[in-house]
Amino acid sequence: xxxxxxLYEPSALVETDKIYDLAIAGGGLAGLTxxxxxxxxxxSVILFEKETYPFHRVCGEYISLExxxxxxxxxxxxxxxxxxMINKLEVSSPDGTILNQTLPLGGFGISRYLLDFTLxxxxxxxxxxxxxxxxxSDIVYTDGAFDIRASSGTYRAKAAAGCFGKKSNIDIKWGRxxxxxxxTKLNNFIGVKYHIKSDYPVDTIALHNFKxxxxxxSKIEEDKYCLCYLTxxxxxxxxxxxxxxxxxxVLQKNPWLKKVFDSAEFFFGEPVVISQISFEKKSTIENHVxxxxxxxxxxxxLCGNGMSMAMHASKIAAGLLHEFLAGKIxxxxxEKIYQHEWNQRFEGRLRxxxxxxxxxxxxxxxxxxVRTMKYFPGLVTKLVKQTHGEAF
Numbered sequence: 001x002x003x004x005x006x007l008y009e010p011s012a013l014v015e016t017d018k019i020y021d022l023a024i025a026g027g028g029l030a031g032l033t034x035x036x037x038x039x040x041x042x043x044s045v046i047l048f049e050k051e052t053y054p055f056h057r058v059c060g061e062y063i064s065l066e067x068x069x070x071x072x073x074x075x076x077x078x079x080x081x082x083x084x085m086i087n088k089l090e091v092s093s094p095d096g097t098i099l100n101q102t103l104p105l106g107g108f109g110i111s112r113y114l115l116d117f118t119l120x121x122x123x124x125x126x127x128x129x130x131x132x133x134x135x136x137s138d139i140v141y142t143d144g145a146f147d148i149r150a151s152s153g154t155y156r157a158k159a160a161a162g163c164f165g166k167k168s169n170i171d172i173k174w175g176r177x178x179x180x181x182x183x184t185k186l187n188n189f190i191g192v193k194y195h196i197k198s199d200y201p202v203d204t205i206a207l208h209n210f211k212x213x214x215x216x217x218s219k220i221e222e223d224k225y226c227l228c229y230l231t232x233x234x235x236x237x238x239x240x241x242x243x244x245x246x247x248x249x250v251l252q253k254n255p256w257l258k259k260v261f262d263s264a265e266f267f268f269g270e271p272v273v274i275s276q277i278s279f280e281k282k283s284t285i286e287n288h289v290x291x292x293x294x295x296x297x298x299x300x301x302l303c304g305n306g307m308s309m310a311m312h313a314s315k316i317a318a319g320l321l322h323e324f325l326a327g328k329i330x331x332x333x334x335e336k337i338y339q340h341e342w343n344q345r346f347e348g349r350l351r352x353x354x355x356x357x358x359x360x361x362x363x364x365x366x367x368x369x370v371r372t373m374k375y376f377p378g379l380v381t382k383l384v385k386q387t388h389g390e391a392f
Contacts, residue, residue: 018044018155018156019145019156019157019158020044020045020046020129020155020156020157020158021038021043021044021045021157021158021159021325022034022035022038022043022044022045022046022157022158022159022160022161022321022325023045023046023047023048023139023146023148023155023157023159023160023161024045024046024047024048024160024161024163025048025136025139025148025160025161025162025163025164025168025170026047026048026049026136026162026163026164026165026168026293026295027047027048027049027051027053027116027120027130027132027163028057028112028116028163028165028293028294028310029115029116029119029293029307029310029311029314030161030163030292030293030294030295030310030311030313030314031047031049031161031163031164031292031293031314032047032116032119032120032122032123033070033074033119033310033311033314033315033318034161034163034292034314034317034318034321035047035123035128035130036074036075036119036122036123036126036128037314037315037318038318038321038322038325039123039126039127039128040126041318041322043321043322043325044129045127045128045129046128046129046130046131046148046155046157047123047128047129047130047131048131048134048135048136048148048150049120049130049131049132049133049134050133050134050135050136051132051133052132052133053116053117053120053132054113054114054116054117055113055116056111056112056113056193056195056268056272057112057113057116057193057272058191058192058193058228058272058273058274059112059193059226059228059306059307060216060218060226060228060301060306061109061110061111061112061218061220061226061228062086062107062108062109062205062216062218062226062307063107063108063109063110063307063308064105064106064107064305064307064308064388065105065106065107065108065391066105066308066312066388066389066390066391066392067307067308067311067312067391067392068108068391069391069392070311070312070315070391070392071311074119074122075122076115076118076119076122078108081110081114081221082221083108083109083110083220083221084108084109084202084203084218084219084220084221085106085107085108085203086103086106086107086108086109086202086203086204086205086218086219087102087103087106087203088100088101088102088103088201088203088204088205089101089102089103089204089205089206089207089380089384090204090205090206090207091206091207091208091209091370091373092206092207092208092209092254092256092257092370093209093254093363093366093367093369093370093371094209094210094211094253094254094363094366094367095254095363095367096254096255096256097367097370097371097374098256098370099370099373099374099380101377101380101381103205103384104381104384104385104388105388107205109205109218109219109220109221109226110220110221111195111220111221111224111226114220114221131150131152133151134150134151134152135150135151135169136148136149136150136164136170137149137150137151137169137170137173138170138173139160139162139170139287139289140287141160141287141288141289144331145157145158146158146159146160146288146289148160158325159290159321159324159325159334160288160289160290161289161290161291161292161317161321162286162289162290162291162292162295163292163293163295163310163314164295165293165294165295166274166277166278166294166298167179167274167276167277167278168295171295174286174287176282176283176286177280177282177283178278178280178281178282179278181278181280188232188233188234188276188277188278189230189231189232189233189275189276189277189278189279190230190231190232190233190236190273190274190275190276190277191228191229191230191273191274191277191301192228192229192231192243192271192272192273193226193227193228193271193272193273194226194227194228194266194267194268194271194272195220195224195225195226195227195266195267195268196217196224196225196227196260196264196265196266196267197223197224197225197264197265197267198217198225198260198263198264198265199263200217200219200225200260202219203219204218205217205218206218206256208251208254208256208257208260209254209360209361209366209370210231210250210251210253210254210257210363211235211250211253211361211362211363212231212232212234212235212250212361212362213229213230213231213232213235213250213251213361214229214230214231214360215227215228215229215230215251215254215257216228216229216301217260224267225264227260227264228301229251230277230301231246231250233275233276235250243271243273247261277298278298279298279299279300279350279353279354279357281297281350282295282296282297282298283296284296284297284338284339284342284343285335285338285339288331288335290317290321290334290335290338292310292313292314292317293309293310293313293314294306294310296313296342296346297346297347297350298350299346299349299350299353299387300353300354300356300357303349303352303353303356303384303387303388305349305353305387305388308388308389309346309349309389311392312345312346312389312392313342313345313346315392316338316341316342316345317338320334320337320338320341321334345389348386349386349387349388349389352383352386352387353387356383356387
């Protein structure tokens with residue numbers, strides 16, 4: 001048994017005939033932190049996760065410091081975990097031109113394997129009912145409450161939250177508009193993640209660009225680094241669907257990425273991969289279900305702020321759900337206020353992320369952009385700030 005597995009605490013007993021205050025589909029950062037907050041307000045909460053903890057997710061594993069106070073409040077002992085603090089940014093263009101910049105706020109690195117598992121144990125200790133290896137197939141609103149149809153049975157709840165990430169079987173079931181969109185430059189990406197051993201500076205996050213994609217690298221816990229890249233499905237198709245060929249013939253044309261792949265020790269036998277990633281606009285409410293985290297809208301990974309936004313959204317949702325469950329506001333008001341608050345906090349940041357994404361991808365324009373930005377550090381700082389918020 002390793003150190004992470006030793007943290008395991010059994011969940012509360014599942015009661016299939018109980019009407020829960022809140023049901024959450026998806027046990028990522030949004031779902032877990034939402035569950036903890038509502039349980040601490042003494043509401044009954046059931047959470048469904050299709051995987052079994054701990055497990056790896058495709059993620060850049062860098063968290064902006066705007067989230068630090070919130071994570072401490074959730075119970076994450078950052079000092080005990082000795083997490084690396086990151087305050088420098090390095091950007092390379094496909095031709096190897098390097099831009100170095102101090103980050104205006106900075107952040108820290110932690111794997112989702114460790115972070116999610118730590119949070120799920122906090123949730124269980126608080127009394128959240130956590131159903132692992134339990135896939136939700138549908139959430140149906142009837143008679144003022146929700147039927148949650150999962151692998152283990154059907155459950156009833158007064159409120160429901162969709163925290164199922166970038167793309168889910170539920171998105172397909174509901175026919176959400178972003179699912180029906182034809183492939184475009186915003187909705188047909190793949191993400192690939194490794195953990196590696198490297199001698200890269202521990203205080204720096206790198207963003208190495210290549211044709212139609214970019215690769216982030218930063219320190220996480222222990223002696224590991226996260227290496228995670230995003231590229232188009234077309235890039236992979238052109239390499240006959242081979243990840244290895246993609247890395248050799250596309251990524252490693254950037255000399256800095258070639259150096260990384262040649263010198264690093266890779267801990268995974270095979271990478272963690274996700275496909276059909278979309279940055280299209282999404283709705284924040286579906287069938288009276290509150291969408292939280294990537295299910296409500298995904299910021300481009302190069303902005304390094306998706307995890308902070310997911311947790312911030314959970315805090316907004318938690319406050320409103322508590323008022324609803326306490327009878328202080330009705331369902332219509334809950335949904336209206338949540339949608340307004342979400343748009344006010346995040347819509348501008350998502351728009352900025354899509355704009356920044358448009359500046360990268362084509363080798364000629366990316367090379368030019370990085371060369372130019374080297375002489376305008378203030379503009380780089382401004383672009384970074386547009387995708388980040390204040391502590392919450």
